[in-house]
Amino acid sequence: MRRVAVIGVGQTSYGLSPERTLKSLFAEAARAAFADVPGGLDPGAVDEAYIGSLSTGGSQLGNFAPLMLESAGMTGVSGRHVESACASSGFAFRDAYLAVASGAARIAAAGGIEKMSDLPRERTRSWLGVSGDVEWERLAGTNFPGIYAMMARRHMHEHGTTKAQITAVGVKNRANAVANPTAQVRKAITLDQALAMPMLADPFCLADACGITDGASMVLLCDWETARAFTDTPVEVVGSGAGTDFVAIHDRPSLTRLPAARKAACQAYAQAGLGPADIDLAEVHDCFTIGEILAYADLGFCDEAEAGRLVADGVTARDGPRPVNVSGGLIGKGHPIGATGTGQIYELVHQLRGTAREPSRQIAAPRYGLAHNVGGSGGSVAVHILKAAD
Amino acid sequence: MRRVAVIGVGQTSYGLSPERTLKSLFAEAARAAFADVPGGLDPGAVDEAYIGSLSTGGSQLGNFAPLMLESAGMTGVSGRHVESACASSGFAFRDAYLAVASGAARIAAAGGIEKMSDLPRERTRSWLGVSGDVEWERLAGTNFPGIYAMMARRHMHEHGTTKAQITAVGVKNRANAVANPTAQVRKAITLDQALAMPMLADPFCLADACGITDGASMVLLCDWETARAFTDTPVEVVGSGAGTDFVAIHDRPSLTRLPAARKAACQAYAQAGLGPADIDLAEVHDCFTIGEILAYADLGFCDEAEAGRLVADGVTARDGPRPVNVSGGLIGKGHPIGATGTGQIYELVHQLRGTAREPSRQIAAPRYGLAHNVGGSGGSVAVHILKAAD
Numbered sequence: 001m002r003r004v005a006v007i008g009v010g011q012t013s014y015g016l017s018p019e020r021t022l023k024s025l026f027a028e029a030a031r032a033a034f035a036d037v038p039g040g041l042d043p044g045a046v047d048e049a050y051i052g053s054l055s056t057g058g059s060q061l062g063n064f065a066p067l068m069l070e071s072a073g074m075t076g077v078s079g080r081h082v083e084s085a086c087a088s089s090g091f092a093f094r095d096a097y098l099a100v101a102s103g104a105a106r107i108a109a110a111g112g113i114e115k116m117s118d119l120p121r122e123r124t125r126s127w128l129g130v131s132g133d134v135e136w137e138r139l140a141g142t143n144f145p146g147i148y149a150m151m152a153r154r155h156m157h158e159h160g161t162t163k164a165q166i167t168a169v170g171v172k173n174r175a176n177a178v179a180n181p182t183a184q185v186r187k188a189i190t191l192d193q194a195l196a197m198p199m200l201a202d203p204f205c206l207a208d209a210c211g212i213t214d215g216a217s218m219v220l221l222c223d224w225e226t227a228r229a230f231t232d233t234p235v236e237v238v239g240s241g242a243g244t245d246f247v248a249i250h251d252r253p254s255l256t257r258l259p260a261a262r263k264a265a266c267q268a269y270a271q272a273g274l275g276p277a278d279i280d281l282a283e284v285h286d287c288f289t290i291g292e293i294l295a296y297a298d299l300g301f302c303d304e305a306e307a308g309r310l311v312a313d314g315v316t317a318r319d320g321p322r323p324v325n326v327s328g329g330l331i332g333k334g335h336p337i338g339a340t341g342t343g344q345i346y347e348l349v350h351q352l353r354g355t356a357r358e359p360s361r362q363i364a365a366p367r368y369g370l371a372h373n374v375g376g377s378g379g380s381v382a383v384h385i386l387k388a389a390d
Numbered sequence: 391m392r393r394v395a396v397i398g399v400g401q402t403s404y405g406l407s408p409e410r411t412l413k414s415l416f417a418e419a420a421r422a423a424f425a426d427v428p429g430g431l432d433p434g435a436v437d438e439a440y441i442g443s444l445s446t447g448g449s450q451l452g453n454f455a456p457l458m459l460e461s462a463g464m465t466g467v468s469g470r471h472v473e474s475a476c477a478s479s480g481f482a483f484r485d486a487y488l489a490v491a492s493g494a495a496r497i498a499a500a501g502g503i504e505k506m507s508d509l510p511r512e513r514t515r516s517w518l519g520v521s522g523d524v525e526w527e528r529l530a531g532t533n534f535p536g537i538y539a540m541m542a543r544r545h546m547h548e549h550g551t552t553k554a555q556i557t558a559v560g561v562k563n564r565a566n567a568v569a570n571p572t573a574q575v576r577k578a579i580t581l582d583q584a585l586a587m588p589m590l591a592d593p594f595c596l597a598d599a600c601g602i603t604d605g606a607s608m609v610l611l612c613d614w615e616t617a618r619a620f621t622d623t624p625v626e627v628v629g630s631g632a633g634t635d636f637v638a639i640h641d642r643p644s645l646t647r648l649p650a651a652r653k654a655a656c657q658a659y660a661q662a663g664l665g666p667a668d669i670d671l672a673e674v675h676d677c678f679t680i681g682e683i684l685a686y687a688d689l690g691f692c693d694e695a696e697a698g699r700l701v702a703d704g705v706t707a708r709d710g711p712r713p714v715n716v717s718g719g720l721i722g723k724g725h726p727i728g729a730t731g732t733g734q735i736y737e738l739v740h741q742l743r744g745t746a747r748e749p750s751r752q753i754a755a756p757r758y759g760l761a762h763n764v765g766g767s768g769g770s771v772a773v774h775i776l777k778a779a780d
Contacts, residue, residue, distance in 0.1 A: 062521035063475035066634035066769040078632035085453035102492030131452035242468035244456035
């Protein structure tokens with residue numbers, strides 16, 4: 001396999017943009033990525049493109065990739081739409097990585113997009129349910145807040161994790177988002193305020209959940225030799241892993257871990273020749289606060305029983321020894337489903353380059369960053385490890 | 391890039407199966423593929439899976455890949471859903487090929503599935519329209535029969551192609567399907583009968599179109615060294631190409647050619663070191679009869695102006711010098727959207743192995759087979775060239 005590096009990243013701001021079209025959102029992210037390559041890159045230079053999206057709100061488009069590509073001046077490029085629920089662009093990134101690693105593509109693009117504001121709010125909730133097991137979960141009356149709430153309750157039961165520890169994830173990530181100019185929720189709250197927010201699904205209150213977001217992101221990858229010609233700060237992809245699981249949680253042996261995440265992390269660590277202790281910062285999938293708690297143990301940052309304390313003790317705070325979700329995560333930055341995976345890569349690349357812009361956001365000289373992107377309640381997971389230029 | 395071969399193929403019969411579930415269809419195709427590997431293959435041996443589907447009829451599922459994988463005993467495997475409209479599993483096959491070529495996967499699975507009978511017939515037609523340009527074509531009142539009919543009319547105008555030549559594709563492919571036990575439409579008709587069928591969209595009558603089909607298919611790929619350990623008749627993937635185009639046909643310079651198909655074919659021929667004259671048989675995308683006429687020229691089998699005569703003169707008949715759609719094609723075998731691309735590979739692999747079962751179907755000792763899979767009206771196209779074992 002050839003060595004592969006990221007040479008350009010682009011992203012829209014995350015938020016609600018009901019007046020924007022899918023094409024205009026995607027084009028904005030693509031233009032930003034091409035402009036981010038030192039000296040610029042022509043869209044026609046891309047050999048292979050992978051566009052992550054769960055679906056397209058009310059539009060339900062097919063042949064989705066060529067539509068997005070034409071918005072970005074990339075017509076002709078071999079491209080396809082990749083769907084892995086909320087991990088759609090995590091898998092798009094993996095596939096773009098493999099296309100370059102194989103030698104088939106010199107330059108590949110991985111992007112993601114979702115416009116969630118097209119549907120009325122109640123229909124959005126219903127639509128999101130398609131990423132669970134429709135037959136055994138959605139039709140039985142549960143939804144993602146309910147499914148993740150069961151995971152949270154079980155974590156509290158098995159490990160003594162407290163509601164305050166879980167909700168501390170939401171407080172931390174909202175605080176991180178304040179300094180991120182691309183984030184959707186830029187308002188810090190105290191733990192007391194968070195705990196007093198209206199109940200969503202016991203033990204979750206509104207502070208424990210991400211919202212409804214529109215956005216797009218794109219990442220440009222190429223082989224290592226080409227990368228060095230484009231930029232002095234190529235960010236190498238040193239590990240890529242992915243896994244799947246039963247979609248319905250009742251088919252899994254435990255509610256307090258995600259086997260697909262563990263498989264993906266193992267694969268990425270093994271390829272990179274690294275362990276959890278080598279990771280300087282991580283962007284993880286906190287669609288609900290418990291998601292980040294599960295990620296701590298699934299990624300090997302701590303044991304399951306210690307995960308609640310990790311956040312409560314500040315270990316994963318921006319100024320802690322192992323910052324997690326400096327971007328604000330899905331809860332603070334926002335979660336435009338298909339855009340989230342490559343949006344995580346966007347944040348890591350800027351941190352690893354030292355270009356996080358707001359000085360308060362920049363982690364001091366990180367070497368390795370990890371992205372953890374979960375589809376549904378763990379039915380599909382992609383994990384990537386990136387390395388700063390030497 | 392590593393050399394890659396197909397070691398197993400499986401498929402359901404194509405037809406209407408309203409009583410079957412998506413999972414049962416996919417599981418049947420997967421089981422057949424695993425059993426097709428000499429000595430059998432354990433589903434857990436697959437490292438990477440790509441599942442092509444436009445959508446899922448009335449179900450609109452997300453996290454589609456893990457749902458299908460669990461039906462086939464492949465839970466855990468890194469898998470994603472690939473959508474490129476009617477070329478979904480053509481692109482899934484390309485991506486599975488790249489995963490093995492890169493060295494990341496030893497064994498990869500490419501599959502496809504569609505259950506079209508879930509929706510009432512009128513809604514199915516409307517749903518198919520999402521693969522065109524919804525904004526500029528579908529909302530303006532046209533649909534795929536209308537779009538392809540415009541291509542046919544233009545071909546008649548520019549090249550003197552006749553309605554009888556175009557409809558001869560439908561007669562040929564129905565005749566080929568009679569001997570194919572997996573085909574949906576196993577009833578031959580004469581050209582006179584075909585021309586007398588009810589009008590669909592001028593110049594098309596019902597004989598010029600494929601129907602509504604349920605089905606699934608799966609293909610197993612691995613590196614060349616591993617392949618030789620599994621089977622004495624590995625079918626090598628010697629060329630892979632893909633391209634996209636503007637989705638709305640009014641954005642394209644011509645209605646009588648598909649630039650995405652020409653780009654994909656060029657790329658596949660160049661990689662294989664072959665030209666059109668080397669191809670012994672082809673499975674091409676005849677969603678409408680004109681689609682096969684366009685393919686003849688897009689693939690370099692003849693000039694545009696000669697394409698109508700190629701079929702009328704029997705050149706592409708099963709016993710002609712260059713058989714096209716021996717399986718019956720989309721018109722005769724059926725077109726379960728997402729399953730079609732890997733279904734074409736299924737047919738080619740059997741022909742190249744000499745195991746087409748019905749003696750009348752088997753082409754004499756073919757060396758190279760080509761698959762041409764089109765998304766929508768040419769917004770995305772994948773072309774692959776396979777080589778028989780020496």
